[in-house]
Amino acid sequence: MHDVWETRVRYAETDAQGIVFYGNYLTYQDETFTQFLREIGYPWEEMEDAGWEMHVVHTELDYRSQAEFGDELVCEIRASAISESSLTFDWRCRRRDGPVVAEGSVVHVAVDETGETTRVPQPFRDAVVAYQETPPDPV
Amino acid sequence: MHDVWETRVRYAETDAQGIVFYGNYLTYQDETFTQFLREIGYPWEEMEDAGWEMHVVHTELDYRSQAEFGDELVCEIRASAISESSLTFDWRCRRRDGPVVAEGSVVHVAVDETGETTRVPQPFRDAVVAYQETPPDPV
Amino acid sequence: MHDVWETRVRYAETDAQGIVFYGNYLTYQDETFTQFLREIGYPWEEMEDAGWEMHVVHTELDYRSQAEFGDELVCEIRASAISESSLTFDWRCRRRDGPVVAEGSVVHVAVDETGETTRVPQPFRDAVVAYQETPPDPV
Amino acid sequence: MHDVWETRVRYAETDAQGIVFYGNYLTYQDETFTQFLREIGYPWEEMEDAGWEMHVVHTELDYRSQAEFGDELVCEIRASAISESSLTFDWRCRRRDGPVVAEGSVVHVAVDETGETTRVPQPFRDAVVAYQETPPDPV
Numbered sequence: 170m171h172d173v174w175e176t177r178v179r180y181a182e183t184d185a186q187g188i189v190f191y192g193n194y195l196t197y198q199d200e201t202f203t204q205f206l207r208e209i210g211y212p213w214e215e216m217e218d219a220g221w222e223m224h225v226v227h228t229e230l231d232y233r234s235q236a237e238f239g240d241e242l243v244c245e246i247r248a249s250a251i252s253e254s255s256l257t258f259d260w261r262c263r264r265r266d267g268p269v270v271a272e273g274s275v276v277h278v279a280v281d282e283t284g285e286t287t288r289v290p291q292p293f294r295d296a297v298v299a300y301q302e303t304p305p306d307p308v
Numbered sequence: 309m310h311d312v313w314e315t316r317v318r319y320a321e322t323d324a325q326g327i328v329f330y331g332n333y334l335t336y337q338d339e340t341f342t343q344f345l346r347e348i349g350y351p352w353e354e355m356e357d358a359g360w361e362m363h364v365v366h367t368e369l370d371y372r373s374q375a376e377f378g379d380e381l382v383c384e385i386r387a388s389a390i391s392e393s394s395l396t397f398d399w400r401c402r403r404r405d406g407p408v409v410a411e412g413s414v415v416h417v418a419v420d421e422t423g424e425t426t427r428v429p430q431p432f433r434d435a436v437v438a439y440q441e442t443p444p445d446p447v
Numbered sequence: 448m449h450d451v452w453e454t455r456v457r458y459a460e461t462d463a464q465g466i467v468f469y470g471n472y473l474t475y476q477d478e479t480f481t482q483f484l485r486e487i488g489y490p491w492e493e494m495e496d497a498g499w500e501m502h503v504v505h506t507e508l509d510y511r512s513q514a515e516f517g518d519e520l521v522c523e524i525r526a527s528a529i530s531e532s533s534l535t536f537d538w539r540c541r542r543r544d545g546p547v548v549a550e551g552s553v554v555h556v557a558v559d560e561t562g563e564t565t566r567v568p569q570p571f572r573d574a575v576v577a578y579q580e581t582p583p584d585p586v
Numbered sequence: 587m588h589d590v591w592e593t594r595v596r597y598a599e600t601d602a603q604g605i606v607f608y609g610n611y612l613t614y615q616d617e618t619f620t621q622f623l624r625e626i627g628y629p630w631e632e633m634e635d636a637g638w639e640m641h642v643v644h645t646e647l648d649y650r651s652q653a654e655f656g657d658e659l660v661c662e663i664r665a666s667a668i669s670e671s672s673l674t675f676d677w678r679c680r681r682r683d684g685p686v687v688a689e690g691s692v693v694h695v696a697v698d699e700t701g702e703t704t705r706v707p708q709p710f711r712d713a714v715v716a717y718q719e720t721p722p723d724p725v
Contacts, residue, residue, distance in 0.1 A: 180616055181613040191477070192473030201597075234501075334608060342457075368646035370644050465602045
């Protein structure tokens with residue numbers, strides 16, 4: 170997986186247990202996905218211009234450890250399956266100093282302007298494959 | 309002011325201090341405003357149908373006390389000024405058992421479909437006045 | 448499943464697609480869980496007094512349809528499995544007028560005051576079983 | 587004012603009008619404040635160690651323009667008044683390419699471990715003054 174998005178835990182994202190509220194990881198997941206689109210050279214705006222968009226139909230997460238206010242998090246993502254009209258992404262969020270905080274997957278379905286399921290366009294498929302074949306930059 | 313919206317503090321709304329994060333009161337304020345529109349008989353949908361909407365241009369809040377997870381809150385609102393193209397609402401949020409938690413105001417500006425400032429439509433003004441002239445229901 | 452929590456979609460919960468942001472359903476799920484604790488007569492406060500709490504370790508959701516601003520949602524929950532130290536809850540969110548919006552599950556693990564995994568206390572187990580054996584109120 | 591915090595508008599922060607929900611600017615404001623504490627060399631953790639913290643008692647914002655998904659925002663902050671037990675901060679959020687999106691102020695009160703109002707400690711005052719006397723780095 171490529172590291173594509175980083176964040177620092179915001180105070181508003183913590184809850185009374187002093188940790189990130191579990192629903193907020195989906196915001197992190199979604200921003201990782203958005204940044205992935207930019208990285209592969211097919212950003213959200215191009216999707217809109219091409220007359221399609223993606224809707225989330227499934228997500229699942231395992232919570233491995235807890236993140237607190239101010240923790241620096243690094244998020245990785247990888248398209249693990251591309252079918253006719255959907256894409257599955259594996260996603261992982263870890264603290265910069267190591268331990269995994271949360272990981273899981275999200276499934277997006279391609280829909281056209283009428284909201285109907287549509288084929289994931291070839292240029293998008295090509296962009297994903299080209300990006301993922303390139304190894305991440307060495308540190 | 310009329311009591312128009314009630315809520316119970318959600319876990320996701322608390323922060324690591326164990327109290328409602330201060331920004332979340334604007335969500336409460338906005339829902340009180342939305343419910344006010346329903347109460348006066350001029351809901352959001354009717355606004356859209358009539359080709360205008362309201363944009364927030366100013367807000368201010370004083371935080372009087374703190375609310376915790378599970379607290380039951382009651383929110384009051386009142387249009388305190390209607391000018392050519394804007395409305396000022398006074399807003400107050402208190403615990404059901406008494407003390408004020410937060411209070412302040414919010415200013416909305418009427419805009420037409422092109423985003424230009426427009427006159428607040430007469431039917432809306434009439435609905436606000438009629439509602440506010442009616443005393444709240446006795447308990 | 449019992450209907451235990453209702454809400455109306457808030458403006459702050461919608462996103463630029465005009466629908467509830469997919470992460471916000473976990474806030475609904477968590478509030479349904481909280482209300483479930485109240486319904487079974489073993490609320491959050493009692494858990495704290497007894498020296499244990501629950502941490503989310505897994506969640507998954509299928510998104511079946513979309514909810515918009517102002518939609519009235521009804522959420523159901525049911526403990527589907529109780530093991531030594533964890534509980535799995537099935538959860539479903541539907542519009543009041545019918546269609547399912549999102550459904551899935553969440554797994555909580557019982558931890559003691561030191562953060563170590565602990566046995567789910569017997570009084571809690573009993574409260575869950577007693578509640579779930581009682582059929583929901585007829586409409 | 588110093589530029590101290592930057593962000594990119596998240597999808598979860600937009601609403602059905604396609605712009606950042608007005609309450610979310612307080613999350614930006616709070617993170618700007620947090621980063622300010624780090625910049626002056628007196629971070630949140632040091633505050634806790636010294637046995638005091640700050641509570642928000644007032645905030646106000648003027649919304650000058652609108653920010654959309656993906657917009658890059660730069661936030662500035664400046665302590666404009668320090669009294670016995672409170673601090674007022676001026677805050678401004680603008681798009682990287684120029685226009686101001688929102689600006690206003692927030693007032694924090696110093697409280698000790700019992701929650702009582704306390705004097706803002708001298709080391710903190712000194713850190714603020716030293717930082718603000720240093721002109722921002724030239725671009």
